[in-house]
Amino acid sequence: MTLTTRFAPSPTGYLHVGGARTALYSWLYAKKNGGDFILRIEDTDLERSTQASVDAIMDGMNWLNLEWTHGPYFQTKRFDRYKEVIEQLLASGNAYRCYSTAEEVEAMREEAKEKGEIEKYNGLWRDRTDYPEGQPYVIRFKNPIGGDVVIKDMVKGDITISNDQLDDLIIARTDGTPTYNLTVVVDDWDMKVTHVVRGDDHISNTPKQINILKALGAPLPEYAHIPMILGDDGKRLSKRHGAVSVMQYRDDGYLPEALLNYLVRLGWSHGDQEIFSREEMIELFDLTGCNRAPSAFNTDKLIWVNQHYMKTLAPEYVAEHLQWHMDDQGIDTSNGPALSEVVKVQADRVKTLKEMAQISRYFYEDFDELDPKAVKKHLRPVTVEPLNVVKSKLAALSEWVPELIHDAINDTATELEVGMGKVGMPLRVAATGGGNSPSLDITLALLDKDIVLARIDNAIKVVEERIANS
Ligand code: GLU
Secondary structure (H helix, E strand, O other): OOOEEEEOOOOOOOOEHHHHHHHHHHHHHHHHOOOEEEEEEOOOOOOOOOHHHHHHHHHHHHHOOOOOOEEEEEHHHHHHHHHHHHHHHHHOOOEEEEOOOHHHHHHHHHHHHHOOOOOOOOOOOOOOOOOOOOOOOEEEEOOOOOOEEEEEEOOOEEEEEEHHHOOOOEEEOOOOOEOHHHHHHHHHHHOOOOEEEEEHHHOOOHHHHHHHHHHHOOOOOEEEEEOOEEOOOOOEOOHHHOOOEHHHHHHOOOOHHHHHHHHHHOOEOOOOOOOOOHHHHHHHOOHHHEOOOOEEOOHHHHHHHHHHHHHHOOHHHHHHHHHHHHHHOOOOOOOOOOHHHHHHHHHHHOOOHHHHHHOOHHHOOOOOOOOHHHHHHHOOHHHHHHHHHHHHHHHOOOOOOHHHHHHHHHHHHHHHOOOHHHHHHHHHHHHHOOOOOOOHHHHHHHOOHHHHHHHHHHHHHHHHHHHHHO
16 A cells, blocks of 8 residues: 555645645655545645645645645535535434534533533434424534544654544535544545654544544554644734745745754754754654654754755756846846856855845846945055955956956055055955955956956946045
């Protein structure tokens, strides 16, 4: 039998980091065991489900490169099958028509509450067959009376729930549509899911699902309930904490490798190792190694992981992701250095690709204005001479390479008997528009010689204006 896991999101919003982590753990566990990973869209809530959400979820999965082997299946396409199973449960005496009205059910709960009993349906219609003509009814599952349900959870260990705690839950509404616990059971059964990996917010559904599976004579899957993700304030992670949508992390400048690596560690560990390639994750991950307690999201750590990957992944690959941000920021990269060269010099200077794009604009575009602070500090009247001298030396270079550029700057400083900085800083402001850049010889080499010379002329003009105005 093929080990099979699934990710079963309800398409009522984007793919958030909690969902992505659940998807990742399911995917990893399948991959690790040479199994299948199913994507199932649980879209039975017609009012809240949207195609835009389906697209957003698949975009997120694609961006993270969590490819599914089967699906996407849509629950709304499987209503006939659910109906069939509901009929089967009715026929085998494991379900019954319930004609109690909402008010009556409410009254039963109230009564139970007053008696200090568990608030649930009292089973009034459990064994009746005197169906009133033309009245609406729901279909309830006949939960076993007495005994326990044991969840053998791979993360949390054994959890025992007494059947008396469980309600005869509704499996079909008055309009005949199936409810969540029924559809999940039928799907997990039909799709031969062997391992249900999901958030522990579903743990209260598990005993109900186990009882229905048993009533159907279906094999029970293994369960792994993953604790939730908290924000840095200890509360459940939500929009209040900033980005929660996976695609927002792309927009904010994170590499998918970084988010995946961060998410795998958020709730699972392997010694004190922090960095895991995809291959390593697949090899080392295990559901039994997951934390039982919730984990807190830590943006600083995500940034650290992102920096690691920007610096260590192939620059050509990082450049593909950087290209997205250059486009996003309207920077035309068709003329200028190869983006992979920019990655090489900028990767250790930023936290995100978004920032990398922001500080790399000068490689591709002239700037209208120089950073006023840098001008004030570095383009003082005394810099006209060094700028002129270094310009003529740069202009005379036989080859536009870092070594010769470096010599030209060095020779200028020696000739004028000033420190390197007195030449380098004005030149940096001239060439890049500001006081921060990677090493100057490499930065200039990445720019066109003509562009650098023109930018020096422009800076000289700025200094001369400064002199004229003082
Ligand atoms: N559709 C459910 C949700 O999005 C998940 C159900 C399951 O994993 O069993 O929360």
